[in-house]
Every structure is written in structure tokens, then in C-alpha cells.
Amino acid sequence: MAEERVQRRLAAIVVADVVGYSCLMEEDEVATLAVLKERRATVLQPIVRAHGGRIVKVMGDGVLLEFPSAVNAMSGAVELQRKMEESNAALPEARRIVLRIGINLGDVVIDGSDLYGDVVNIAARLQSLAEPGAIYVSAGIRDQVKRKLAFDFDDLGPKSLKNIAEPVHVYRVLYEPAAAMGHEGQAALPLPAKPSIAVLPFTNLSGEAEQDVFTDGLTEDLITDLSRNPGLFVIARHSTFAYKGKSVDVRLIARDLGVRYILEGSARRAGGRVRINVQLIDAVGGDHLWAERFDRNLEDIFGVQDEVTNKIVEALVGRLAESPSRNRPKSLEAYDLCVRGRSLISAFNSSPEALREAKILLNQAVSIDSEYAEAFRWLAFVYWQLWAQSIEPTGENRSRALELARKAVALDENDAAGHWFFGYLLAYEKRWTESDEEFAAAFTLEPSNADALATCSELAAFAGRASEAIELVQRALRLNPHPAGWYYWQLGLAHYAACQYEEAVRILRMEAIYRSPSRRILAASLAQLGRRDEAMREAALFMAITPKFTITHWAAAQPARDVETVQRFVEGYRMAGLPD
Structure with a gap:
């Protein structure tokens, strides 16, 4: 009997999936299913028919679609995302149905009404890579539609996909209104009243991957120096580094971050010299306001940083009185060690391994340069985190952190970060007046310090001022639209303090922060809502990563001016089953 021939045909495959489906179902299964059913009937099916496609199958929270051409598939996918955005407008944020979409083109294997093959698998992998509300496509799709449809593409480069032998070149589709939307579907941010700027990560042209840390450090230092000018609105480091290694139109970045000006550049470090190219762009007007090339000895790097900062300020707000200069390291070796150390601990939920490695590097930095304020400040942060995260919760680590933070401020009175971090530690010592003075000094020196605002919110929450928190x-999130996860930790904490437990649960289940020690607040929030089983599960997961935690240690340590707020947390922790 002759072997049955495999049936194939050329098709454009679209795979769409609902973001956060499990959380939506957990929150309200009946309502989620009802909304999905309604969207399939009123949005999905009419769009697929209109673009000549068919629904191959529905897979719980996902759907597999087939279209006769790349143009049909792309047009249908964009319309689907737009219609979903419109339909979500009337729903609270926590109940919105947001899609990720992947599209691929090629031969599919036909099995009755179903389709199989690498083409389908790659479309599914592209979908899983995509951000909420985004459409990712393969090079085949992009090549077919780029001259036929008025869409731009963000080239994400080759990507290794699970169970796919060869890397796939991936593109993000840029289209309106999504191109004018902010992070995770938020409305485009309005421009601030003062000149607003984002410094993109400088490109490392050294040809050596190990120089990435140096180049990133250069970018971070420029952001810090610009943030010290009260005449500028400066986007925080974490948000601009979201674009590292990506080829994105600066106009789209400016819209996403809500700024008018973009600074971009490159650096090449070799043979004791450094070459830096920078350009300042008006992303609204499309003009290049200023560009310059610096070719200097490596020892002059801090002078170059100051010169670039001054020229940007002059271009945007004119000549102003210069801000007091920050303490600069006397040793490039110490600077390199500090930059490497701080790159490991740029978040409040750093891993134990990262903290211990950073401690080694930063101790080396201060042993080389005993007057390097920033290195002392980061070292204080490491010792504090070892204590605060219950990794090594000894009194010695806590007192060492305070001692080092005090030394950092003494070495550099003009470092805003030194002031606010010292103020934060003073709050844990219940030295409220001194703490308030340090935060005031920080905001005087650096009004655009998003980290200081986010940290200050914790102190406000524990002072009984939840709304202010x-x-x-x-405010911090406006300065840092793509923040480190710990910002959401602080926001969830503030909502818990305000007794807004549903909102706390929604925030603390966000992917950016969920798998962190903030789970204890999530567990307490669920317990306060009467969801005991979920609360105890989250409490158990928290204890798995922080086995030395006790409620007694936590309660005694909090920077709390308001006893009732602490007791509300203690109550939630106990209800969730955390150990006393």
C-alpha cells in the first residue's frame, strides 16, 4: 500500500495569547471567561473573516489563526490589537484582556482542519517573546509587508527559540495607536513643563564584551549628573536601559518615556585612551541640537563627563550656576571595581550571590581609594541588604551599613544618593529628624531622583500617610516608566498600608516583582481578603527563598512612626502563616 503523501500549503500563521491569564482566572474565573467569550464573538471572529483568515483552534487562553498571505495576517493582527485596546478602555486595569501576538510565514503540515510544523511552532515562540500588547514577526513576514503596509519595524536581531534549530530574526511591529502607547498599554505620557531628557545606553565600540560595564557606567554617571540640575526632567537609568542593544526609532522612545530630548552616544576604550561620541536630539522637532567627539586619555574620563553634562544643560536650559561637583575617584581601578559592583546590586531585591560578589569588589575599591564616597555608599547598601533581606541578619551587618553610609556622606556632601540612603538607614534607627533632613538634602541636590522618591514612600507608609506614599x-514611576521591580514592591506596600488589598495583590503579582521577597506582602494581602489557601501558598514560597524570616525580627526593625500600620502587617503575616 502506497505511503500517504503529507499535505502542505503556504500560509501566514498568527498565534495570540492572553497576558496574565492565570491571574485573571484566579481573580474572577466567571467574569474572565465571559469577557473572553464576548471578545471572540465581537472582535476576533469578525476581524479574521474580514481579512480572509480562519480560526484553526482555540487553546484556552490562546488562539491559532491561518491567513492566505502575510499582508492579510499583519493587517488582521494590527486591527485585533487595536480593537482589544478599544474594548479594554471601559474596564478597570486589573480586568483588561491584553494579547501578545506572533506571526510567521511558511509551509504548514495539514491534518484535517488542524495545522502543524515549524512555521506554527515559531509563531508560538514569537508570541511568547512579545511584550504585552505587542506583535512580533519573523523576517519572512517583515520582508513581505514592508513595502505594502505602512508599518515600521523595530529590529530585535536573531533570537534562539526553544526547540528551533536555527536562530530566527525577530522584528517588533510599530503601529498607531500602539506606537503612541506607553509601557504595558498605558496612555502616552505628557511632556513635563521643564526640558525633559532621556540618556540612552552608550554603545560599546571596543569590541570587548567586558567593556560593557565601563560603557554602562559612563551612561549611568551622565544620568546622575544631569539629574542634579533642577532645570531638567531626567528619566531614570532603569527605564533608558530597557532599550540597550535594541534598534528603536528615538521618536518612539521619546514618546514611550514622555520626554522631548534624547542623548545617545558610543564609547571605545583601548590602550589607555577613550573615544566618546555623543549627540543630542530633539525627538519632537527631529533636529540634532548638538554633537561632539571626545578623544582623551582614560584619566580624563571624569572631565569628559563634566564637559558633556555642561554642554547638554547649556543647550537645553542655558547657562546656569554650576552645581557643586561630586566626589570623583582618584583611581581608575577603584572606579572600575565600583562600576562592576554597582551593576550587580542595582535593585533592592538583589540575589544573595550578587550581594556577596559585590561586597568583595566594593571592599577592594575602598581599599584602593579610601576617599571614594560612591564606593562606600554602595558597600553600605550591600551590608544593609544582607541584613534587611534576612540573608545574614546580624546586628554587625546593620551597624556596619550605618557606619559606611555615614562615611559616604562625610566624604561627599554633594551626592544626593548618599544623603537619601543614609536618611533611609537613620529611619530604621528611629532617628526621624535626622532622616528627614537627609532626604531634604537629597531632593535639594537632585530633584529628579526617582529612587529617592520610591524609597521615601516606604517611610511615609510606615508613618501612617498611605495616600502620600x-x-x-x-511620581517616581513618571521619572522611571520602566522601573526596577522594587518600585512595584513599594507601591504594593503603600496600597497594603492604605487597606487597598485587591490593588496590592494586582501589583505584587506583576511579573517584574512577583518572584521576590515582596511575596510576604502579597501573602498578607490575600489573607486580609480571606483567601487563606492562596495566602499560605505564597507565604510558603516566600519562606523557601527567605528561610530566616520571622515576624518578630521584621516588626522590631521597621522604620515605623505609626504603630497601627505595623500591626496591620503583623496581622496579615500571621493570618498567612508566617513564623513568629
Whole structure:
């Protein structure tokens, strides 16, 4: 009997999936299923028919679609995302149905009404890579539609996909209104009243991967120096580094971050010299305001940083009185060690391994340069985190952190980060007046310090000022639209302090922060809502990563001016089953 021939045909495959489906179902299964059913009937099916496609199958929270051409598939996918955005407008954020979409083109294997093959698998992998609300496509799709449809593409480069032998070149589709939307579907941010700027990560042209840390450090230092000018609105480091290694139109970045000006550049470090190219762009007007090339001895790097900062300020706000200069390291070796150390601990939920490695590097830095304020400040942060995260919760680590933070401020009175971090530690010592003075000094030196605002919110929450705490984190998020996960930790904490437990659960289940020690607040929030089984599960997961945690240690240590707020947390922790 002759072997049955495999049936194939050329098709454009679209795979769409609902973001956060499990959380939506957990929150309200009936409502989620009802909304999905309604969207399939009123949005998905009419769009697929209109573009000549068919629904191959529905897979719980996902759907597999087939279209006769790349143009049909792309047009249908864009319309689907737009219609979903419109339909979500009337829903609270926590109940919105947001899609990720992947599209691929090629031969599919036909099995009755179903389709199989690498083409389908790659479309599914592209979908899983995509951000919420985004469409990712293969090079085949992009090549077919680039001259036929008015869409731009962000080239993400070759990507290794699970169970796919060869890397696949991936593109993100840029289209309106999504191109004018912010992070995770938020409305485009309005421009601030003062000149607003984002410094993109400088490109490392050295040809050596190990120089990435140096180049990133250069970018971070420029952001810090610009943030010290009260005439500028400066986007925080974490948000601009979201674009590292990506080829994105600066106009789209400016819209996403809500700024008018973009600074971009490159650096090449070799043979004791450094070459830096920078350009300042008006992303709204499309003009290049200023560009310059610096070719200097490596020892002059800090002078170059100051010169670039001054020229940007002059271009945007004119000549102003110069800000007091920061303490600069006397040793490039110490600077390199500090930059490497701080790159490991740029978040409040750093891993134990990262903290211990950073401690070694930073201790080396201060042993080389005993007057290097920034290195002392980061070293204080390491010792504090070892204590605060219950990794090594000894009194010695806590007192060492305070001692080092005090030394950092003494060495450099003009470092805003030194002031606010010292103020934070003073709050844990219940030295409220001194703490308030340090935060005031930080905001005087650096009004655009998003980290200081987010940290200050915790102190406001534990002072019984929950509404103010929420507002402070929201201000921080405007300066840092793509923040480190710990910002959401602080926001969830503030909502818990305000007894807004549903909102705390929604925030603390965000992917950016969920798998962190913030789970204890999530567990407490669920317990306060009467969801005991979920609360105990989250408490168990928290204890798995922080086995030395006790409620007694936590309660005694908090920077709390308001006893009732601490007791509300203690109550939630106990209800969730955390150990006393």
C-alpha cells in the first residue's frame, strides 16, 4: 500500500495569547471567561473573516489563526490589537484582556482542519517573546509587508527559540495607536513643563564584551549628573536601559518615556585612551541640537563627563550656576571595581550571590581609594541588604551599613544618593529628624531622583500617610516608566498600608516583582481578603527563598512612626502563616 503523501500549503500563521491569564482566572474565573467569550464573538471572529483568515483552534487562553498571505495576517493582527485596546478602555486595569501576538510565514503540515510544523511552532515562540500588547514577526513576514503596509519595524536581531534549530530574526511591529502607547498599554505620557531628557545606553565600540560595564557606567554617571540640575526632567537609568542593544526609532522612545530630548552616544576604550561620541536630539522637532567627539586619555574620563553634562544643560536650559561637583575617584581601578559592583546590586531585591560578589569588589575599591564616597555608599547598601533581606541578619551587618553610609556622606556632601540612603538607614534607627533632613538634602541636590522618591514612600507608609506614599511612588514611576521591580514592591506596600488589598495583590503579582521577597506582602494581602489557601501558598514560597524570616525580627526593625500600620502587617503575616 502506497505511503500517504503529507499535505502542505503556504500560509501566514498568527498565534495570540492572553497576558496574565492565570491571574485573571484566579481573580474572577466567571467574569474572565465571559469577557473572553464576548471578545471572540465581537472582535476576533469578525476581524479574521474580514481579512480572509480562519480560526484553526482555540487553546484556552490562546488562539491559532491561518491567513492566505502575510499582508492579510499583519493587517488582521494590527486591527485585533487595536480593537482589544478599544474594548479594554471601559474596564478597570486589573480586568483588561491584553494579547501578545506572533506571526510567521511558511509551509504548514495539514491534518484535517488542524495545522502543524515549524512555521506554527515559531509563531508560538514569537508570541511568547512579545511584550504585552505587542506583535512580533519573523523576517519572512517583515520582508513581505514592508513595502505594502505602512508599518515600521523595530529590529530585535536573531533570537534562539526553544526547540528551533536555527536562530530566527525577530522584528517588533510599530503601529498607531500602539506606537503612541506607553509601557504595558498605558496612555502616552505628557511632556513635563521643564526640558525633559532621556540618556540612552552608550554603545560599546571596543569590541570587548567586558567593556560593557565601563560603557554602562559612563551612561549611568551622565544620568546622575544631569539629574542634579533642577532645570531638567531626567528619566531614570532603569527605564533608558530597557532599550540597550535594541534598534528603536528615538521618536518612539521619546514618546514611550514622555520626554522631548534624547542623548545617545558610543564609547571605545583601548590602550589607555577613550573615544566618546555623543549627540543630542530633539525627538519632537527631529533636529540634532548638538554633537561632539571626545578623544582623551582614560584619566580624563571624569572631565569628559563634566564637559558633556555642561554642554547638554547649556543647550537645553542655558547657562546656569554650576552645581557643586561630586566626589570623583582618584583611581581608575577603584572606579572600575565600583562600576562592576554597582551593576550587580542595582535593585533592592538583589540575589544573595550578587550581594556577596559585590561586597568583595566594593571592599577592594575602598581599599584602593579610601576617599571614594560612591564606593562606600554602595558597600553600605550591600551590608544593609544582607541584613534587611534576612540573608545574614546580624546586628554587625546593620551597624556596619550605618557606619559606611555615614562615611559616604562625610566624604561627599554633594551626592544626593548618599544623603537619601543614609536618611533611609537613620529611619530604621528611629532617628526621624535626622532622616528627614537627609532626604531634604537629597531632593535639594537632585530633584529628579526617582529612587529617592520610591524609597521615601516606604517611610511615609510606615508613618501612617498611605495616600502620600502612593503619590510618591507614582511620581517616581513618571521619572522611571520602566522601573526596577522594587518600585512595584513599594507601591504594593503603600496600597497594603492604605487597606487597598485587591490593588496590592494586582501589583505584587506583576511579573517584574512577583518572584521576590515582596511575596510576604502579597501573602498578607490575600489573607486580609480571606483567601487563606492562596495566602499560605505564597507565604510558603516566600519562606523557601527567605528561610530566616520571622515576624518578630521584621516588626522590631521597621522604620515605623505609626504603630497601627505595623500591626496591620503583623496581622496579615500571621493570618498567612508566617513564623513568629
